[in-house]
Amino acid sequence: xxxxxxxxxxxxxxxxxxxxxxxxxxxxxxxxxxxxxxxxxxxxxxxxxxxxxxxxxxxxxxxxxxxxxxxxxxxxxxxxxxxxxxxxxxxxxxxxxxxxxxxxxxxxxxxxxxxxxxxxxxxxxxxxxxxxxxxxxxxxxxxxxxxxxxxxxxxxxxxxxxxxxxxxxxxxxxxxxxxxxxxxxxxxxxxxxxxxxxxxxxxxxxxxxxxxxxxxxxxxxxxxxxxxxxxxxxxxxxxxxxxxxxxxxxxxxxxxxxxxxxxxxxxxxxxxxxxxxxxxxxxxxxxxxxxxxxxxxxxxxxxxxxxxxxxxxxxxxxxxxxxxxxxxxxxxxxxxxxxxxxxxxxxxxxxxxxxxxxxx
Ligand SMILES: *Cc1c(COP(=O)(O)O)cnc(C)c1O
Numbered sequence: 001x002x003x004x005x006x007x008x009x010x011x012x013x014x015x016x017x018x019x020x021x022x023x024x025x026x027x028x029x030x031x032x033x034x035x036x037x038x039x040x041x042x043x044x045x046x047x048x049x050x051x052x053x054x055x056x057x058x059x060x061x062x063x064x065x066x067x068x069x070x071x072x073x074x075x076x077x078x079x080x081x082x083x084x085x086x087x088x089x090x091x092x093x094x095x096x097x098x099x100x101x102x103x104x105x106x107x108x109x110x111x112x113x114x115x116x117x118x119x120x121x122x123x124x125x126x127x128x129x130x131x132x133x134x135x136x137x138x139x140x141x142x143x144x145x146x147x148x149x150x151x152x153x154x155x156x157x158x159x160x161x162x163x164x165x166x167x168x169x170x171x172x173x174x175x176x177x178x179x180x181x182x183x184x185x186x187x188x189x190x191x192x193x194x195x196x197x198x199x200x201x202x203x204x205x206x207x208x209x210x211x212x213x214x215x216x217x218x219x220x221x222x223x224x225x226x227x228x229x230x231x232x233x234x235x236x237x238x239x240x241x242x243x244x245x246x247x248x249x250x251x252x253x254x255x256x257x258x259x260x261x262x263x264x265x266x267x268x269x270x271x272x273x274x275x276x277x278x279x280x281x282x283x284x285x286x287x288x289x290x291x292x293x294x295x296x297x298x299x300x301x302x303x304x305x306x307x308x309x310x311x312x313x314x315x316x317x318x319x320x321x322x323x324x325x326x327x328x329x330x331x332x333x334x335x336x337x338x339x340x341x342x343x344x345x346x347x348x349x350x351x352x353x354x355x356x357x358x359x360x
Pocket of ligand 1: 214221225
């Protein structure tokens with residue numbers, strides 16, 4: 001029998017959202033934190049222009065895109081690396097800096113792909129407890145040991161939606177040994193940029209990476225583009241691991257067009273935040289527990305796992321797909337992406353009805 005390597009055989013396939021439509025109901029997918037509106041027209045136009053040269057390989061260095069990002073964020077272009085989604089960068093970071101004797105550490109309810117990336121690298125995955133759904137720097141520092149190679153923190157967090165301050169992250173960095181690489185995943189950073197400045201300046205220390213994505217605020221999930229700010233030496237090592245020509249020409253062009261249209265992205269964030277706060281208020285008004293969010297989703301906490309399952313069944317019967325969070329230990333929670341107003345209205349109505357009919 002042909003068997004895969006043991007650490008691959010032990011893995012389950014990465015759990016993606018279950019997007020199966022129910023008979024007769026239009027599908028309302030709110031499970032993947034996609035943007036509530038299509039890409040910027042500037043992004044689409046730029047991508048369309050690349051189709052005629054589809055017989056040519058893309059620019060392996062993503063030069064125009066990296067230059068635009070460097071200009072926008074006032075960082076050196078040499079420190080920027082792009083990936084086919086930030087997931088590619090996360091996987092490459094784990095492959096490069098984690099392994100059997102170099103564990104990956106993350107908060108208890110962290111983005112589940114951190115775990116997958118650790119296991120793909122054959123590395124142990126360890127977690128530190130959180131405090132009221134927020135990353136606890138003290139718990140991370142206490143959990144980091146001599147075998148820790150890599151610490152992943154998503155800020156704002158997914159699925160918690162919570163944010164910790166720049167000062168707290170700087171304290172985490174200060175407290176970790178210099179031999180530990182800290183990766184701060186800011187996939188939702190654009191939704192919180194008005195609260196705290198981005199953390200790109202921490203990268204100059206040489207032991208910290210900050211990741212961003214085009215999948216959320218920029219609305220380019222289908223194009224698969226992520227990027228990050230890296231110490232030059234770490235970027236060089238990662239480039240040995242990442243596949244050459246990883247970001248397609250159309251994707252580079254779309255992302256470049258999107259970066260140049262900041263007004264559109266900012267408007268998406270403002271729209272999203274307004275709808276998010278409206279939904280949160282409506283759900284809280286009928287008795288749901290919905291924590292504060294700094295992202296394009298909300299986390300609804302139910303009394304019990306059974307309540308969450310029952311509510312999810314009711315939503316599924318209406319074609320509404322949310323994301324259960326048992327995979328990260330939040331068995332009584334459902335995550336809802338902030339989609340279009342009409343979809344959220346439907347969610348609020350269905351959940352209110354469920355709440356009325358269900359003993360709490
Ligand atoms: C969505 C998400 C990503 C994945 O982003 P891609 O760029 O689409 O690969 C990474 N990190 C977190 C925390 C996310 O929620």
